[in-house]
Amino acid sequence: MVHCIADNIISCLGFNSQENFDALKTGKTGISMINDHDLYHQEFPAARIDADRLEQLTAKIMAKEQYTLLEQLMILSISEALEQTDIDISDNQTAIILSTTKGNIDLLEKKYKGQFKDRDQLWKMGEVIGTYFNNPNVIVLSNACISGVVAIQTARMMIESGQYKHMVVCGGDILTKFVVSGFMSFLSLSPKACKPFDSKRDGLSLGEAAGTIILSSEPSSSKNISIIGGASANDANHISGPSRTGEGSYIAISKALQEARIDSSQINHISAHGTATPYNDEMESIAIERHQMEKVAVNSLKGFWGHTLGAAGVIETIALIWEMKHGLILPTAGFNELGVSKAIRVSNALEEHNIQYGLKMASGFGGCNAALVLFNEDNQSL
Amino acid sequence: MTKLNISTYCHLVNHRVYKDGQLIFEKPEAAGLSDFIKSVYRQFKPKYPKFFKMDDISKLGFMAAELLLMDGVHQGFESEEVGIVLENSHATLVTDSSFQESVEDYNNFFPSPSVFVYTLPNIMMGEISIRNKFQGENAFFIFEDFNTEFLSSYIQQLFDADKIKACIGGWINQSATDYEAFIYWASAEEKNAHKLGPEEILQIRADNKR
Structure with missing residues (x-):
């Protein structure tokens, strides 16, 4: 059996799973109006991560300027989930699987020209994150909006087949001009916070987040x-x-x-x-x-x-x-x-x-x- | 090392098309992928006008699948029994770059939804699925180079779990300067198939590239 032994969520609602779950229980949306010309020339609703708090947390564990925003989020998310376990992520019984649709797509913007060489390629982003954790077994999956679910299933298969004992599954995507403009051109964004399954629903809202689930062939001591x-x-x-x-x-x-x-x-x-x-x-x-x-x-x-x-x-x-x-x-x-x-x-x-x-x-x-x-x-x- | 039952394979590289190791078409004077892939279409005439609205990497994946399936290897399988699992190194970065140009400057802002939709690597799997009514498993992985060991093992596990009975597997990539499609048809049960391991698949690919 493949057990979920640790997890982390970094989103507009908080920087760990507990903070997120507490906020979800209140029923209040984390989506707000964003006015940022780096993302879009008009105001639009979206769910954004608190940049100040992110900066404080990343500064504690990495040389921030060496990593892109998405890499920072993924490293932070994986690190926090790992702390809940006694797994040594660098051992050869553990692999990392990353799920992302657009990765470091912000690097295509002119302002990043000449920086973070090749990191717009997803395998390279995977390599950078693998190097941080001293683990070369990194798999990157990019399959649109089902990526996260397929990544979890892939990790499960790899544990079931005995290839690895532990799999660290991390999914992440950030708000970028590329993604916001794309969904805007598709006319699929709601002018307000989205209303799933509602009679007045009129489109989606975008968000940014990173999340990590650690799967293992060994159960944890608490609820499984x-x-x-x-x-x-x-x-x-x-x-x-x-x-x-x-x-x-x-x-x-x-x-x-x-x-x-x-x-x-x-x-x-x-x-x-x-x-x-x-x-x-x-x-x-x-x-x-x-x-x-x-x-x-x-x-x-x-x-x-x-x-x-x-x-x-x-x-x-x-x-x-x-x-x-x-x-x-x-x-x-x-x-x-x-x-x-x-x-x-x-x-x-x-x-x-x-x-x-x-x-x-x-x-x-x-x-x-x-x-x-x-x-x-x-x-x-x- | 997982050995898959591979009944046919197809390779588009260096303006050439190989099917099961045989050169079946070439257009050395082609200007690039865009030009080459249209001449492949004209040569093999799939009569599928939707081809022309696809981006170049989807055109490449689509034509590779057309040639792979030209002898009807997929006949007799139910829709749900056929999966597609692909890899590449550049996702859709060439199409992404052209979309980025359209949104870089608000004074010259022209994002097109028909370009945006192609900025996901799995879209080519959608195109191949629509054309052939394949409804089984889908997954798209990104590696620095064709990881045949991972792919063979992944597909074999889908067979072993009884998720699918056949699968298109392979590598379909486009970078700013180059392209390559190498895909094969693997089936759970042997049907006039060769047993090919990950290294043998890489060897076939290397032979054609020489």
């Missing part, structure tokens, strides 16, 4: 959550819009459940992708309904953190782990009235709920979809 199934699937329908029938998502969930050897009726809670674009949320509701899970409590955390791209699958899975450990279901910030065609149960208030099996969903550009099944090892009494 394990990853017991995972899969990805393609809609084979459209490169920038999801399938109208939820086909890829449906297949990914089926295969993840099959691997976990459980039935959809055993799932107690679903953490959806829930970007708050009209098509994504509708598609997910169809996939959930096709699996007869419309009575299961569903939430989306995009209304708190925004869409954090390559980090999303990692930090949202960490939130699901914390929900399972604490027997709590988090609210969906921004959600008020159901606005999808299937009568799914979207949670809009913090509720106590025992969760034995949790499902994480993700979807992205390129028609890709992924799903993970999590199991609560300490909650066998349900």
Whole structure:
């Protein structure tokens, strides 16, 4: 079995998982209006990391000027998660897998010309982070917005096959002019904080974050959550819009459940992708309904953190782990009235709920979809 | 060392196209990837007008898959049974650079959603999936060079876990000055396939490049 033994989240809501979870429980969004011409020439809503606090924390552990913003976040996130374990990250039984959609894409801006040579290449960024931790076993995965979920599944496979004992999975992406302008040109950003699954939803909000999950073949001494199934699937329908029938998502969930050897009726809670674009949320509701899970409590955390791209699958899975450990279901910030065609149960208030099996969903550009099944090892009494 | 059952492979490099080790097309005078890949399209005529809206690296991946599958090796598999797992070193940096130029200056600001959508390496897997109705596993990894050992082991694990029965695997890369596509068709059960290990795959690639 592959156990989740430590985690960290750095986001607009805090610099570790506890701070983030406490903020998520309040139901208040971390998205605010940003006025920064380095990112966009007009004001726009987004979820941004506190730069002053980041500077204080990075200064303690690294020569800050040698690392890009994303590298700093990833190193900080991995370091904080590692502190919770006694794993020696540099030993040859441990590997690092990084999940990112755009990596150091800010380095393409003119102001960085001649700096951080080759670090716009993702493998080079991986090498820099591996060098910091004195571990050459670094794998970089870049598969749009399912990257984080696929990275966790990849890590799980590598532990199951005996290649490594421990896998450090870190996902991260930052707000850049490239990404903000791209989503603006796509007309997919909401003018206000996004409203997942809501009848008035009108687009996504962007965010930045880094998150780390450490997976191990050995359980930790405290409460254990394990990853017991995972899969990805393609809609084979459209490169920038999801399938109208939820086909890829449906297949990914089926295969993840099959691997976990459980039935959809055993799932107690679903953490959806829930970007708050009209098509994504509708598609997910169809996939959930096709699996007869419309009575299961569903939430989306995009209304708190925004869409954090390559980090999303990692930090949202960490939130699901914390929900399972604490027997709590988090609210969906921004959600008020159901606005999808299937009568799914979207949670809009913090509720106590025992969760034995949790499902994480993700979807992205390129028609890709992924799903993970999590199991609560300490909650066998349900 | 994992040996995969590989029934066919295809290599586009140095303005040449090799299928199963045989040179099947070349255009030495091509100006670059953009020019070369369009002549490959004209030569093999897949009759797929959507090809022309793709960026160059997706065109490269798309045509490599067309040639890989030209003999119908994928016939008989269900949609869900076929996966695509690829690697490269430059993600979509060439397309990224042209998108960055369009947003660098607010006085000359012209970001295009049709360019932005191609700034993700997995988009080419989406294009290949749409064309062939492949709905199995997808993953895109970034390494400094073609990591055949990792890829073979990853695909074999997908077979062993019964996730998919066949998979397109390989390396599809475009840098500012060069390009290369090397892809193969691997299947879980042997069907007139060669058993090829990670080093043998690298050797075939090196032979064609000479």
